Amino acid sequence: AHLAVLAGDGIGPEVTAQAVRVLRAVAEAYGHIFELEPALVGGAAIDATGAPLPPETLALCQRADAVLFGAIGGPRWGPSDKVRPEQGLLALRKGLGLFANLRPVTVNPRLAAASPLKPELLAGVDLVVVRELTGGLYFGEKRRDAASAFDACVYTVPEIERVVRVAARLAQRRKKRLTSVDKANVLETSRLWRETAERVVRTEFPDVALEHQLVDSCAMLLVTRPAAFDVIVTENMFGDILTDEASVLAGSIGLLPSASLGEGPRGLYEPIHGSAPDIAGKGIANPYGTILSAAMLLRLSLGLAPEAAVVEAAVADALARGVLTADLTRERPVGTEEAGTAVIH
Amino acid sequence: AHLAVLAGDGIGPEVTAQAVRVLRAVAEAYGHIFELEPALVGGAAIDATGAPLPPETLALCQRADAVLFGAIGGPRWGPSDKVRPEQGLLALRKGLGLFANLRPVTVNPRLAAASPLKPELLAGVDLVVVRELTGGLYFGEKRRDAASAFDACVYTVPEIERVVRVAARLAQRRKKRLTSVDKANVLETSRLWRETAERVVRTEFPDVALEHQLVDSCAMLLVTRPAAFDVIVTENMFGDILTDEASVLAGSIGLLPSASLGEGPRGLYEPIHGSAPDIAGKGIANPYGTILSAAMLLRLSLGLAPEAAVVEAAVADALARGVLTADLTRERPVGTEEAGTAVIH
Ligand SMILES: CC(C)[C@H](C(=O)O)[C@@H](O)C(=O)O
Numbered sequence A, B: 001a002h003l004a005v006l007a008g009d010g011i012g013p014e015v016t017a018q019a020v021r022v023l024r025a026v027a028e029a030y031g032h033i034f035e036l037e038p039a040l041v042g043g044a045a046i047d048a049t050g051a052p053l054p055p056e057t058l059a060l061c062q063r064a065d066a067v068l069f070g071a072i073g074g075p076r077w078g079p080s081d082k083v084r085p086e087q088g089l090l091a092l093r094k095g096l097g098l099f100a101n102l103r104p105v106t107v108n109p110r111l112a113a114a115s116p117l118k119p120e121l122l123a124g125v126d127l128v129v130v131r132e133l134t135g136g137l138y139f140g141e142k143r144r145d146a147a148s149a150f151d152a153c154v155y156t157v158p159e160i161e162r163v164v165r166v167a168a169r170l171a172q173r174r175k176k177r178l179t180s181v182d183k184a185n186v187l188e189t190s191r192l193w194r195e196t197a198e199r200v201v202r203t204e205f206p207d208v209a210l211e212h213q214l215v216d217s218c219a220m221l222l223v224t225r226p227a228a229f230d231v232i233v234t235e236n237m238f239g240d241i242l243t244d245e246a247s248v249l250a251g252s253i254g255l256l257p258s259a260s261l262g263e264g265p266r267g268l269y270e271p272i273h274g275s276a277p278d279i280a281g282k283g284i285a286n287p288y289g290t291i292l293s294a295a296m297l298l299r300l301s302l303g304l305a306p307e308a309a310v311v312e313a314a315v316a317d318a319l320a321r322g323v324l325t326a327d328l329t330r331e332r333p334v335g336t337e338e339a340g341t342a343v344i345h
């Protein structure tokens, strides 16, 4: 298999390096050949080429079977700059047609101490947020004049249908419960979202129980009864906010993987944390989220479910043995590389 | 003073009745004359008149010194209906020019048990979210055709300036720390928001420390280190989500008040909870959020700070004495009226 490796900025290179070690170990143990090809993206690409997504990088990703992505951004590139690291990630999502972003959240009981929530609320948390990733406010027309700014939020029926299908299919393989999140009491796009979700699930997935939640109410429920959710599907902006919120349940955002998928098996896999410039280069970042993203890559893009399960079990085992990075413990934390080594062994 | 009382739907009438009792008790004890005039809004107004905000109701509110508002909405009025209860509240906010929504969140130590967060994270939580209330996606142009839907998000410089000023003035009277929340790495409106907040605070409020947070990151921080916030200012949609999320810190959304203000002293005061149709009519709803909203009304619209403080102390005292409604305790909860009576005594 041919894999593009886009390490990016900040702690991106450090955590990606450990996931690459794990992928190499899997290849060796199971007799696979993974051709891992690095490329520039984000701030690193801006510095080297002037563009956050150089054409060679996009071309490589389009040829590859999957993309392993680190993180992008940092204080050197400001939000008001004309060229910004995030544009690279957004262009990549759009360029590869990755419209469905899967963010699973489970809570390792060993880490309940690191979670801000009371342990009794965390028991049984096992949810996946499916976030629409190539529509909505993110990709709508933007305008600016001296006295005002404008962002358009647009959703088409097919855009909603395809991501709802991904979520409903996932729910079928899980607890068959799907929560669609919108703001239908205010937004026209949300009313279309709700009607479309309703129709797709009722007609194509009659065995899936669908409920609708308003985004404000969902933001409460994620904290007050997170174990009640199975699969959540929502639009791009709401998904951005709710997945970061949900990530705190696990005890650290550093633990959580994500997969971005399109129509075919090609996908992009990245931890949900950012580039954490404050700890970059110190060798203390948590690599588990990126390693678990590599496991999702094995399962979803390469069809290697057993190998994925072995990697996931190895991470769970490292956590259970107390191999914890600084975001997870104050007592003798391990470094990024040591955590990677623990998973490989 | 002349007060409009818009009880609305669901538990709205029950909780409003208790706040009215408290206002009458304040009037009697301090020798004020409060003329309390009820009017229809929301679903109740739709059923009676066909419109969620009858012209008489708007006219009354425009004449009044302040508006006490209960809650609106319910299963009888669907999100896809042409006429919806929420339209009444949105039209009222717009019609009265209430562009700044203040939502304070503090945690009563007595109620830490009811909060989903670990007690050590709750110590010292004392924040106010100032949400922009008459702009953004809520009031932008909306369109729909057979295959797509559209919502416009627009912000003008004066719209951002005035709400940032409200927040910065509030911060000056508190810990002088202001967090402005946006999604400047993606949205044009957010870049304008950030630049404008930066300019207004630097030039007009040099004693206020301003920081910027991305909305996704803020959604995490509200749960992982809520005590670090003082005043938060953000746009309408983000504020809707973040205030509901922040409300869980207090242990119950039923406890939290809000004030919506414009240029003058007139304001609208409502609990942040909804109409809770599932418990409506049972006499078990928590009236403290509405009573605390009435206290904000006394302070902010009528200039009666001492009276407001007495009401707030009476609520704190009732909580301390264990006068808890069903959302706050499982052991012998009190009803709505009993809680109101406890505050009055
Ligand atoms: C970097 C940023 C543009 C991105 C987003 O908002 O989608 C990030 O927050 C994420 O969630 O992957």
Ligand SMILES: CC(C)[C@H](C(=O)O)[C@@H](O)C(=O)O
Pocket (backbone or CB within 6 Å): A185, A186, A216, B086, B089, B090, B240
């Ligand atoms: C009822 C609804 C329109 C309203 C809003 O979204 O503003 C409510 O959620 C609130 O926060 O006051």
